[in-house]
Each structure stands twice: as C-alpha cells, then as structure tokens.
Amino acid sequence: MHTLPQQLANGLFLGSMYGLIAIGYTMVYGIVQLINFAHGEIFMTGAFGALTVWNCLPDGMNIWAALPLMLIGGAIVSVLIAVGAERFAYRPLRGAPRLAPLITAIGLSLALQQAIFVWYPGADNAKDFPQLGTHPYHLGSIAIQRNDIFLVAAAVVCMVGLAAFVRTSRTGRAMQATAQDPDTAQLMGIDTNRIIVIAFAIGGLFAAVAGVAFGLKYGQITYNMGFQAGLKAFTAAVLGGIGNIYGAMLGGLVLGIAEACATAYIANIPGMHQLGGQGWANVWAFVLLIVVLLVRPQGLLGERVADRA
Amino acid sequence: MTDIPLTEPLQPTPLGTTHPDAARSDSFVTLPPGVARIATLVGVAGTIVSTFMSWTYTSAFPGDLTVNGYPGGLQVLTLIGAILTGLVALGAFGVKGLTWLVPNRSPNAVLLLAAGTFATTWYAVIAIAQELGGLANLNPGGFVAAVASLVLLVGTLGLPIDRQPLDPSGAEYYELGRLSENGPARGTYRWLRQARLNHGELPVPDPARAPAWVQYLTIVVVAAAGVKVLTYGLATGYTELFIGYLILVVFTLWAFIAAGLTRQFSKITADHRPFAALMGVVAAVAYPFVQNNEHWANLGVNILIFGTVALGLNIVVGLTGLLDLGYVAFLGVGAYAAALVSGSQYSIWSGVEFPFWAAALTGMAASLVFGVLIGAPTLRLRGDYLAIVTLGFGEIFRIAVNNLDGVSGPKVTNGPNGISQIPDLSVFGYNLGDPHQFGSITLGRFANYYLLMLVITVIVVLVFTRASDSRIGRSWIAIREDETAATAMGINGFRVKLIAFALGASLAGLAGTVSAHVTYSVVPNPYQFSGAAPPNSAFLLAAVVLGGMGTVSGPVLGAALLYIVPEKLGFLQRYELFAFGVTLILIMRFRPEGIIPNRRRKLEFHQDEALLPAQQALGDGTAALGKAGA
Amino acid sequence: MTALLEVEDLRVAYGKIEAVKGISFSVEAGQVVTLIGTNGAGKTTTLRTLSGLLKPIGGRVTFDGKVLSRIPPHKIVSLGLAHSPEGRHIFPRLTIEQNLLLGAFLRRDSAGITRDVERAYELFPILGERRKQAAGTLSGGEQQMLAMGRALMSQPKLLMLDEPSMGLSPIMMQKIMSTIVELRSQGTTILLVEQNAQAALSLADHAHVMEIGTIKLSGTGQDLLHDEGVRKTYLGED
Numbered sequence A: 001m002h003t004l005p006q007q008l009a010n011g012l013f014l015g016s017m018y019g020l021i022a023i024g025y026t027m028v029y030g031i032v033q034l035i036n037f038a039h040g041e042i043f044m045t046g047a048f049g050a051l052t053v054w055n056c057l058p059d060g061m062n063i064w065a066a067l068p069l070m071l072i073g074g075a076i077v078s079v080l081i082a083v084g085a086e087r088f089a090y091r092p093l094r095g096a097p098r099l100a101p102l103i104t105a106i107g108l109s110l111a112l113q114q115a116i117f118v119w120y121p122g123a124d125n126a127k128d129f130p131q132l133g134t135h136p137y138h139l140g141s142i143a144i145q146r147n148d149i150f151l152v153a154a155a156v157v158c159m160v161g162l163a164a165f166v167r168t169s170r171t172g173r174a175m176q177a178t179a180q181d182p183d184t185a186q187l188m189g190i191d192t193n194r195i196i197v198i199a200f201a202i203g204g205l206f207a208a209v210a211g212v213a214f215g216l217k218y219g220q221i222t223y224n225m226g227f228q229a230g231l232k233a234f235t236a237a238v239l240g241g242i243g244n245i246y247g248a249m250l251g252g253l254v255l256g257i258a259e260a261c262a263t264a265y266i267a268n269i270p271g272m273h274q275l276g277g278q279g280w281a282n283v284w285a286f287v288l289l290i291v292v293l294l295v296r297p298q299g300l301l302g303e304r305v306a307d308r309a
Numbered sequence B: 001m002t003d004i005p006l007t008e009p010l011q012p013t014p015l016g017t018t019h020p021d022a023a024r025s026d027s028f029v030t031l032p033p034g035v036a037r038i039a040t041l042v043g044v045a046g047t048i049v050s051t052f053m054s055w056t057y058t059s060a061f062p063g064d065l066t067v068n069g070y071p072g073g074l075q076v077l078t079l080i081g082a083i084l085t086g087l088v089a090l091g092a093f094g095v096k097g098l099t100w101l102v103p104n105r106s107p108n109a110v111l112l113l114a115a116g117t118f119a120t121t122w123y124a125v126i127a128i129a130q131e132l133g134g135l136a137n138l139n140p141g142g143f144v145a146a147v148a149s150l151v152l153l154v155g156t157l158g159l160p161i162d163r164q165p166l167d168p169s170g171a172e173y174y175e176l177g178r179l180s181e182n183g184p185a186r187g188t189y190r191w192l193r194q195a196r197l198n199h200g201e202l203p204v205p206d207p208a209r210a211p212a213w214v215q216y217l218t219i220v221v222v223a224a225a226g227v228k229v230l231t232y233g234l235a236t237g238y239t240e241l242f243i244g245y246l247i248l249v250v251f252t253l254w255a256f257i258a259a260g261l262t263r264q265f266s267k268i269t270a271d272h273r274p275f276a277a278l279m280g281v282v283a284a285v286a287y288p289f290v291q292n293n294e295h296w297a298n299l300g301v302n303i304l305i306f307g308t309v310a311l312g313l314n315i316v317v318g319l320t321g322l323l324d325l326g327y328v329a330f331l332g333v334g335a336y337a338a339a340l341v342s343g344s345q346y347s348i349w350s351g352v353e354f355p356f357w358a359a360a361l362t363g364m365a366a367s368l369v370f371g372v373l374i375g376a377p378t379l380r381l382r383g384d385y386l387a388i389v390t391l392g393f394g395e396i397f398r399i400a401v402n403n404l405d406g407v408s409g410p411k412v413t414n415g416p417n418g419i420s421q422i423p424d425l426s427v428f429g430y431n432l433g434d435p436h437q438f439g440s441i442t443l444g445r446f447a448n449y450y451l452l453m454l455v456i457t458v459i460v461v462l463v464f465t466r467a468s469d470s471r472i473g474r475s476w477i478a479i480r481e482d483e484t485a486a487t488a489m490g491i492n493g494f495r496v497k498l499i500a501f502a503l504g505a506s507l508a509g510l511a512g513t514v515s516a517h518v519t520y521s522v523v524p525n526p527y528q529f530s531g532a533a534p535p536n537s538a539f540l541l542a543a544v545v546l547g548g549m550g551t552v553s554g555p556v557l558g559a560a561l562l563y564i565v566p567e568k569l570g571f572l573q574r575y576e577l578f579a580f581g582v583t584l585i586l587i588m589r590f591r592p593e594g595i596i597p598n599r600r601r602k603l604e605f606h607q608d609e610a611l612l613p614a615q616q617a618l619g620d621g622t623a624a625l626g627k628a629g630a
Numbered sequence C: 001m002t003a004l005l006e007v008e009d010l011r012v013a014y015g016k017i018e019a020v021k022g023i024s025f026s027v028e029a030g031q032v033v034t035l036i037g038t039n040g041a042g043k044t045t046t047l048r049t050l051s052g053l054l055k056p057i058g059g060r061v062t063f064d065g066k067v068l069s070r071i072p073p074h075k076i077v078s079l080g081l082a083h084s085p086e087g088r089h090i091f092p093r094l095t096i097e098q099n100l101l102l103g104a105f106l107r108r109d110s111a112g113i114t115r116d117v118e119r120a121y122e123l124f125p126i127l128g129e130r131r132k133q134a135a136g137t138l139s140g141g142e143q144q145m146l147a148m149g150r151a152l153m154s155q156p157k158l159l160m161l162d163e164p165s166m167g168l169s170p171i172m173m174q175k176i177m178s179t180i181v182e183l184r185s186q187g188t189t190i191l192l193v194e195q196n197a198q199a200a201l202s203l204a205d206h207a208h209v210m211e212i213g214t215i216k217l218s219g220t221g222q223d224l225l226h227d228e229g230v231r232k233t234y235l236g237e238d
C-alpha cells in the first residue's frame, strides 16, 4: 500500500490535476502578465457546473455516459466565467498600476466563492459528487482508482491537444507572438484582444476538466475548494516556470510527487517524526516553492527574464 | 438674489490644479435656470415642512413617526439633509454669508446633497410601506415628504453641473469618437460622461489666508462634529435608522468633497499638522468617555487593532507597492508569541510571564523574523511572486498552528483549542482587567484596552508618517512608481523593500500582542485569508484599498467601516463577503485611489502648480471660516 | 490623384504631454518619404499612431482612401500598411521562418506566402541559411533584415521603417540602405524614419525635418541635403 511506486503513482495523479489547473495561470500570465487569482474559483465553478448537469440528468443514468455531458456543462460555466472576467473585470484595467488587477482578482475570487455559497442550493455544505466505482485496478503492486485513470487520461489528452494547437495552428502561432511581444503582434495583424480571450477560455476549459476530476476523485466538492487547489496550482506554475505550458504540467507533477512522498516519508527522517502526514503536506509544498525560488527563480523550464516589479 | 451667474467660468484664487477644459456642462434635466432654482428651494421647504408632519398611522414602524409637529427617527435625518441642502444651495446661488459652504461655487454639491436627502426620505417612505404592508399606512406627511424631496431632486438635476474633463491621453477622445458613430450608444455615453462629476478638482480659495484662530477653531469643530456623527451612528437603535444615516453621511461627505470643503480642510490640517493630530487624538480619547459602554469600547479596541495592522500593511502595499496576501499571519505570530510568554497555564512555557513591554518586543521580534524569512528569498523576484508566497505563508501559518498540538505535530500551540486564559495586562501597576474610576465615569476593561491600544496606534502612526516622509519613504515610493528607474537612481531595491516588509510585519506583531490579551485567548481560526469577520488578510487589504493606499487616515477609516457596517447591518451577514468582493472590483474600476486619495503623488509631480500662493484676498472665504467657528 | 497616405494636423499626447503637435504630410504611391529629426522629436510616436498603436487626440489620417483614426492596429495592417518598429522587435523565441510567416499572418494564399518567404531569403541570403534558428540568436543587423523581411511579407502598399540603421555597424548600415534602394526600384512605397540623415536624404523623394513635435522644414531629399541649416544641425557640419 505505501510502497514507493504507489506513492509515485499517487503523486502523479495529484500532479496531473495541479498541472491542468496550472495551465490556466500560466497561459494568462504568459500573455498579459496577470496572476488571475480567481482561477481557483473558475475551477470550482466548473465542478459545480458539472454537478448541475448530473443533477438534471435522469436518476440512475450510467456515470460513464453522463461524464461527457458533465464535462461540457462544466466547461461552459468555467469558460463563460473566465471570459467574462477578462472582458469586464481585467480588460478595463489594462495599463493601470500592477496592483489594481491583482486586487480585482481577489475581489472576483471572493465574489465567485460567495455567489456559489449563497445561491447554489445546499452549497453551504459539501456537495456529493457522483463516483466512477470504487474497485481499483492493479498494476503490479500499484492500486489505481478508476477516477485516477480518468484524471491521467484527461490530462494527457488536454496537454497533447494544447501542445499541438499552440505549435501548429495559426491561432497558436499568434498566441506565441502575443506572449513574446504584444505590440509587435498587433503590427502583424493579430487581434491580441481575441488571443487574450482565447487564453482565458483555454484556462477555463482545463480548469473545468480538473474540477470534474476533483469531484470524481474526492467524492465531494465545496464552494471553497478553489482556494487551496488554486494556490497549489499556482505554485506548480511557478515551479515549472510561469508562462511556459510544459512547465506548468511538469511543475504540477513535481509538486504532486513531492507532496505524496513528503506525506509518506518525512516522518521517517529522525527528529521529524511528527512533521509527516497529510496535515503537513501543504507546508512541504510551500517549502519546496521557497527552495525553488531561491535556487532557480525562473522555475524549472522558465527562461531567465529580467527581474521585474 | 444672485450675484454670480452659474453658467460663467469661475475665477477664484487657485489652490491646486486648474483644468482648462473643465467645463460646466448641460444639466441632466433641461429646465429654465430660474425654474430649476425655484424648484430646488421649494423642494427644500416642502421637505422640511413634511418632517414636522406625521408620516404613518401606527407606531409599529420604529422611531415613532406618528407625531405631528415634532420630527422623530428617520424624519430627523430627512430634516438635517433638507436643511443642509438648502444652505448649500443658497451658498452655491451666491447668497452672501453662505458662499463659504461652497468654496468652489460648484452646483454639484447641491445635487449630491439633494440626492442624499431624496434617497434617505424615499428609503424611509418605502420601508414604511413595505414593512407595514402597503401605501395605505402612509399619512399625508409621508406623501408630502416623498413629493417634496422629488421636486428637490428634479430641481437640482436642472442645475448645470461641473463635469470631469476628458482624459488628456487620446483614449477617451477615441472612445467618444467611436461611440459617436453608432447612434443610440452615444446618448448613453453622453449621459455617463455627464454623470462623472468633478470631485473637488476645481480651484478653491486658499484657507491659509483666514486668521489663524479661525483655522484652529475649524479643526476643533470638525473633530467634535466627527465624534458626534460617529457616536450618533453607533447609537442608532434599529437597522432602518442606520441605513438612512449611512445614506445621508455618504452623500453629505461626497457633497463636501464636490464643494471643495474637504480640500480646504485638508490644506488647513496640512498647515497645522501637530494641532490637527492632537485634536484627532483628543477626539479618540474622548470616545470611551462619550460612548461609555463596554460593547462599543470593545468595538473600538478591535477597530484600533485592525486599523493598526492595516497601517502596517499600508507601508507594504500603499507605500512600497508590494502585494502581501498573508499579512494577517504576522498579527497571528505576534499574538501567539505574546500568548506563549503571557503566563497562561496553557502555554508550553506556563511559568514564563513577561511584562508588557517585553512581551510586545517579543511579538514584534517574532513577526520581524518571519517577515525577513519570507521576504528575503522573494523580494528579489518580481512582485507577483511575493503575492503568492505571502498567500502561501498565511495559509501555512494557520495550518501549522492548527497542527502544533502534540498529536499531528510537536506540541506548541494546542492546535485548534489555542492558548486560552491569557491573563490581563498590567501597565505601570494598572491592571487593565479592572474597571477604573475617572470622576463620575467608570472605564471598564475594554475601555482600558482601548486607551492602551490608542497609545500604540499613535506610535504606529508616528512611525508611519516619519518613515514615509524620510529618505527611506521616498525610496519606497520611487520603487512603487518605477522600480527600474529607482534602481537606476541608485536605490537598493531589495534592501528598501525588505525594510518595508519587515517594518510592516513587526507593526502587525505589535498589534497582535495586545489583541492576544484583549480576547483572552488565541486560536488559529481568525488568521485566514478570507472570512466573514475581520481580521483576515482579504479584509486587511480591503481596509487599505477602500480607505486609500499610502495615507494614514485611509486604512483606519477603512478598518472602522469594515467593523461598524457588518455590526450594524446584521442581516447582510450571508451576503457580506459577496458584496465585499464586488466592492473591491468596482473600486478598482472606478476609484482606484480609495476613499481618501493620496495627494502626495500629485504634489510630487505638480509641485509648481499645486501650491500657488493665493493671489487674491479670500473675501467670502474668510468670512465663511469665521462663521464656521462661530 | 490623391496621395496614398495623407496626414493632416495630427496631434498625439502621452498623458498631458503632447509629443506630436499638429503635423501634416503626405506620401504618394511609389515615393520614398523620410522623416528625420533628433531624438525625441516625435518620429516614432508618429509612426506608432499611423499604425494604430497610439490613439491621436486630434487630426486626421487617410490611408488609401480610408480614415484610420478609429481602426484598431490589426485591421490597419490588413489595409496594406506595414510597420517595422524601432528596435526591430523580432519574436526572439520563434524561428526566422516563423517570424516571416507571422508577417503574412493575415494572408490566406499559402502558395503566395511560400513564394514570398523564398523572395525574402533571396533579398537577405543570410536569413535563408538560418531559417530554423531562433531569431533571438541573430546579430543586430540580421535582426533588422528579418524585421524588414517580415514587414514585407504582408505585401504592403506602404512600408514604414523606423530607424532601420539604429545601432548597426557601418557595413551593415550600408547593406540595409542598399536594400531600401532596391525596394524603391521595385516600386515599394516607403515611409522612412532615420537619424542617419545623410543616408536617408540621399535616397528620399521627399523629406520632412521634425523638431519637438512639429515639422520644421520640408522639401525634396536633394533640397534638404543641400540646405544650410540641415547640414549644420543634422549632418554634423560646421
């Protein structure tokens, strides 16, 4: 049960989810240099959107059949909120002092969280999320839950799709150009506003997938689940090198594995027997972030950029 | 009756920047000028008369509005609003002896006061109809009030207004031009542009020309009025009255800004800063004596603690431009440090009992250490990283104190149970837990702590102002404005930022030491990122942003609002955080400088324009200020 | 016949500071027109306004019969106005070829695009040799060639070049200037902003001298080249 391969697998699953959310931070940051603090809440609303679809479907429907519909429902909610936030909260502040959009993001994050808390029926308590079934598959000594298979598959599909999109499509090239030099990108005929909207939309889409995966994995979703998950995912994005989509995924995996291993093994280190366990996982994730910022501030895959206020 | 036609450009002596293209534009509602003025005055008269009539049959509505010939409850607010509107209107129309009320002669102030009076009155009338179930519950007086205040509002909407000039960079011209291409949008846009009132940017006579005694008296009167207005608001016994009060206060303050009064007043306080500060302190000391009630004293302590922490955060956010999202953790570090050395039997060092000064230093030192630990690795990086690391730190702090209970981790903080039974402080042999007698007034436990906290607040304010006026303060602002340029000028960005961060952290730690004793116990729960009640990091940030970044009074005012409004509007509880998030978004969009804008930046960039000596005798203004004192 | 580009009383401000204070000039199809002037005269501001990156506070710009002032930058490109910005601004982490393809972002004729990429390589053989290399690794002069090639990829009716010789070695400068001459002989219309007044004036049909936001002097390139004041101030002669 607590073998090293099992821990690595657990870390991989957790890390896939962090990576999916981290994509949203990293894409938006890469293009407009904005930390969209509300991204954790976009992830959360995606999960609630999917749950709403599930509740609207007939009772006893097969979960595998419902899953695509739930994903679509969650994606619509998340993408609409992400794009709306860009259009109405962030865009008017372009060119404002750097602090202004950050504070707006915090306001947005609170407002979204509370909107669900206040108006989503029953959301002041944790809401049950449908399950894929509890019998794990076994791969050698490793037990793999069905929801983890979904999670990894979704992460792989999303990442490969995104990489192909950015690398080969016209819009993908426009995205790269906008990230590198927005003014010059406009001189090429690129509608940078549209590119920014697309970046927000892709972030929202991936966050919704992660939201559904979260619900399937933990069986419950809450109005404030976006806070911790968002914090972790942002850590993952910074770890991997913010602005770099591959970095986001890598950072997610590293963070997930580090967290799983820290939970399992830190307690074995002499003198630290009380600092292992789930309760300290976030603390170790944070320590990892500080260490990475100290030794490699640009992140694992990030390029050295001039320090900037 | 009028000697200054309202449509002509203004010629008073300038104090501050003049906008050549600041223009007095069309009114919102087209009325002949005479009609608009008469409607305004008739509306004022009618509204005043209505408050002496009965508004409803039953005394079921709180405040007893049934009596003829004597205003009560919300009627008093309407009466005050109407009288103020009338006086300001006459001042704006140029009636001798009243023009001092509108130093910049802008009719905007009249419009804002009329809107406040209208909103308060209609709120009262609608509340009566709604709570008692129908318009039938209104007496003729209620209808008279509604109609008269409507006449007043329409009349003032017929007055010309001063609008904000267009943004001098091309963006707004561009926007205006683009909109003019599609018809219906244009009307809306024009209306919105008009709605952007000029918030006191118009020139006003320099109050420094008034005799010194008038200026001192003005400060005294304003301080006294401030305490009076605040205590009236706190003493409001029912929600309806508080809402009415809030509406009227907000509009009145806004009108004073639009009239240029606040601008003159801030010039006076700037010229007599020590005296103004002294009066502020006297007013604050008077509070527990005037409002002699442990509940309000407790609120007062909490506001001061929260306000002090917000001031510390203001060094970090407002002056230096660093976003700290886990600031409440430093308050927590201070509180836990103080609790551990307080002699509480639940502390792991239960034998240790430091005197207050030592405990305060311990709390500050502990916060300082954490501040440096967090700041040193991150302050070299882009500011955005700091935001996330501090957010993480805030979270880690809460998790750690929750886990340090001897079961999930080493035993230090007792986990969720916290450290309780913290003994009361004793300062100079005074036990702050015991009531003390001052003449006929007894100060209870919270009042004692309030006074202690007031001393600490004064110290923190002094530290803040000293620091911000010094070399280091100018470096902070330079870093905030343009880090690259500041570094090029030879400022060591990292060191300067670290000092700001560490100083902010230790001030929060200091406040934390007192807060541990006030609340008897420290538990992990309050020290989170966001929650329904202050303090938490989001509320702290909001106090700074709402109040005005980089100012002294802004965060304290923001802190007071964030405590008083939820306290008074209990029914909002469930929606509070939502409203709060939305407010943050709207403030950033429409008034990013907060309620009290920091004038310093302006002064630094427009030194030459900003303090032009008065070229002309004050005339009306002097007489006016004389009246204010009388 | 009306000019291809017509600028009337253009005014541009940064905040309260007016950087361009009402300038007027025009560019006829097939001409090379140059704006010269000291640092801070407002030349870059003018070009950035023409391509829509800055919004004017007054005046009127007509390009190919259309009023530009309310068209966003990416649409202005599609009208046939290309801008090679000051400081080159190539996309450093994309390859040379990808940079060129971005220049043709609005075109849909893939055969034509391929042909034009090859033509750019003919114009600047060094780019062809390194087509798969990241553009950030090129030298300054090579980056300038790439920026010009990229601007040409949109098949512009008017090519605006902002200080193409800035920071280049004399040999590289020579190469860039001869490219401009070559483009002129092919009939490309060019609005050239230069600090190297000698080179710019000698190849321009028309020239305007800018000074603190206004046009001080206008004439043919040859006229100005021989103007006493211009020689003193801009050509460094006493």
Ligand SMILES: Nc1ncnc2c1ncn2[C@@H]1O[C@H](COP(=O)(O)OP(=O)(O)O)[C@@H](O)[C@H]1O
Pocket: C014, C019, C037, C038, C039, C040, C041, C042, C043, C044, C045, C046
């Ligand atoms: N982004 C900017 N913000 C404020 N002022 C600027 C900005 N860019 C240029 N300026 C000012 O506008 C004026 C004209 O600059 P510019 O157009 O770059 O001149 P040139 O290209 O002729 O050297 C200069 O005084 C410069 O300081």
Ligand SMILES: [Mg+2]
Pocket: C040, C043, C044, C045, C086, C163
């Ligand atoms: Mg230039």
